[in-house]
Amino acid sequence: MILIDTNALVVLLLGLMDPRLINNHKRTSIYEEQDFNDLISVIGSIDKLIVLPNVWTEVDNLLNDFGGEQKYEYITRTIDTMKLSSEKYIESIKAVQSYTYYDLGLTDSLILECAKDCDFLVTSDSGLSDYAIANGVLVYDIVKNRNERLQ
Numbered sequence: 001m002i003l004i005d006t007n008a009l010v011v012l013l014l015g016l017m018d019p020r021l022i023n024n025h026k027r028t029s030i031y032e033e034q035d036f037n038d039l040i041s042v043i044g045s046i047d048k049l050i051v052l053p054n055v056w057t058e059v060d061n062l063l064n065d066f067g068g069e070q071k072y073e074y075i076t077r078t079i080d081t082m083k084l085s086s087e088k089y090i091e092s093i094k095a096v097q098s099y100t101y102y103d104l105g106l107t108d109s110l111i112l113e114c115a116k117d118c119d120f121l122v123t124s125d126s127g128l129s130d131y132a133i134a135n136g137v138l139v140y141d142i143v144k145n146r147n148e149r150l151q
């Protein structure tokens with residue numbers, strides 16, 4: 001199973017809605033359509049994804065301001081992705097008891113905890129990526145991949 005963090009899921013959902021949104025949305029303007037294509041290639045199938053409830057909440061807070069047809073598309077793609085992916089709950093107390101909480105905060109500390117039991121983590125957060133690698137977690141870092149592609 002593949003664990004996905006907030007920004008990576010935002011890129012995924014926007015790409016599923018319309019890949020042209022990725023470069024034009026305020027939350028993902030540093031990314032390109034190719035980042036979405038690479039992400040899809042790495043994931044393979046959405047039914048392999050694990051998403052924490054904290055991540056779904058953060059994603060919805062970041063993206064749920066569309067209007068009109070885009071709002072419908074956002075809702076549809078989100079529901080479809082929720083149905084296909086798996087959700088795993090970890091108590092928040094696990095995060096605050098971890099040494100990572102100070103640096104990573106609640107959601108990323110929970111992601112790190114969950115990632116230890118997954119095939120790999122998909123992220124675009126260098127801090128989370130560094131901690132994950134230090135804990136023996138395989139990581140696909142969207143930003144690192146993008147930077148290597150652009151060199």
